[in-house]
Amino acid sequence: MSGAQLRRLAVAALVGATAMLLPMPTAHAATTTCDPQGSISAAGGEYTIQANEWNSSDQQCITYSSGTAWSVSTANFTLSGGAPATYPSIYKGCHWGACTSGSGLPIQVNKIASSTSSWSTTQPASGAYDVAYDLWTNSTATTGGQPDGSEIMIWMNSRGGVGPFGQKVATASIGGLNWDVWTGRQTSWNIVSYVLQGGATSLNGLNVKALIDDSVARGVTNANHYLLDAEAGFEIWKGGQGLATTSFSFNATAGAGPLSQGRPVTASSVENASYQPANAVDGNGSTRWSSSFADGQWIQVDLGAVKQINRVVLNWEAAYARQFRVQVSNDPSFATSTDLYATSAGTGGVNTLAVSGSGRYVRLLGQTRATPYGVSLWEFQVFGS
Structure with missing residues (x-):
């Protein structure tokens, strides 16, 4: 389990503990703190x-x-279950209001253009612990306390039979790696944990954005919220001495958000009043548009002017289209249009489509359904300039 609900409370002492530390004499001199919140x-x-x-x-x-x-130069914890004793970690960004310099964070989730990390560790052969990233999102760009969005944990490894908070809901291939996916809900935030199958002692060029995007697709993370920080460390139940990070890097860059977000949108039909087309362009991965139970249903967005389009993201609900087209036109009736993408082998899930074209109106046409229901999208995102 993550133990997040308790360990976050301790971080309020961070600023006061920082003042107790001595500055490093040189860039290579070792510095040690034994303060619980140092x-x-x-x-x-x-x-x-x-x-x-x-x-x-x-x-x-x-x-x-x-x-x-x-x-971790001194530790010999002896907990046998429940929450971990500690989470010593390195972070970049803003953690409970304490910010590192030049991090580029926070970034609104739907504006993250790329995010990668490399991490190399030393992991003792004994003890009970996990080796995990902890990413936090919040509804506003700053907070001095508990974030209210989501906690995205990325488990590189574990020992001693410890496991994530919540329930295992899926296995998935994301960013070229295979993961077990766990989700849960704390009092005021969602948790998703991606557990690397087989484990590792190091990761190089981890595609963090792909995991964040997956958390959005699962409705755990709100795309309108802000990524505050990225942490990497060790939740420890037993032992712990000798756990180490030999190198760590995290980078996130912002790009333009979807051209489609918040724009006027229309659809051929709705299943009922709860599933309006505006839900597909609101940046919220937990609301959706759903059509009537028929083939040939469509949703289209008005970008407001002719735009260059280079990417379309379709985040399908379980009711997806087996055969569909993404079309662009300068005519809202689509009397004439150009296909940006077409397939007869749709698989649902999250489709990130590299496209090239220009136009004011972009339409998803669900030609043939894959299920007896209609077609339904959590998000319909159009990117470009």
């Missing part, structure tokens, strides 16, 4: 290392060496 600035302020011991009174020390390298 923190150490790393890599010129680009990252912060935090002790974050919130569910134990046993001694824990973390030691920073140089760059982004740090270790």
Whole structure:
């Protein structure tokens, strides 16, 4: 389990604990803190290392060496279940109001153009712990307390029989890797955990954006919310001494949001009043448009002017189209149109389509249904300039 509901409460002491630490004499001098809520600035302020011991009174020390390298230098926890004792970690971004420098965060989720990370670790052969990222989203760009959006955990490995919070809901191939997917709900935020099948001690060029996008598609993360920070560390139940990060990097860049978001939209039909076409362009992955139970149903968005279009994202509900076209036109009646994309082998899920064309109106035409129901989209996103 993530133990997120409790360990976050301890971070309120972060600023006061920071003042207790001595500055590093040189770029390569080791710095250690044994304060349960101590923190150490790393890599010129680009990252912060935090002790974050919130569910134990046993001694824990973390030691920073140089760059982004740090270790759990003292720990011998003995918990046998429940929440973990601690989550020592390195982070980039804004964590409970404490921000690193030059992170580029927060970024609105629907404007993340790319996000990647590399992480190399040392993992002792004994103990009970996970090796996991923790990403937080919030409804506003800043918060000094508990984020209210989603917690996206990415488990690189674990030992000692520990498992994520919630229930396993799927297995999925995302970003070229295979994951078990767990979801749950805390008092005021959603949790999704991606558990790497087979585990690893390092990841190079992890496609974090692909996992964030999947969390949106599952309705866990709201695309209108903001990614506040990215953490990488160790939730520890037993042992812990010797866990270490030898190198870590995280990068996220913003791009333009969907041209379609919030734009006027029409459809050939609706299943009922709850599933209006506007739901497909509201940036909310938990609302959807759904058509009547017939072939040939469509939804189209007015971009307001002729735009260059380079990408279309279709986030299907379970009722998807086996055969469909994405069309563009300057005529709202589509008397004349150009196909940006066409297939007769649709598979549902999230389709990210690289396209090339221009026009004011973009239409998804569901020619043939894959189910007895209509066609339904959580989100219909058009990107370009």
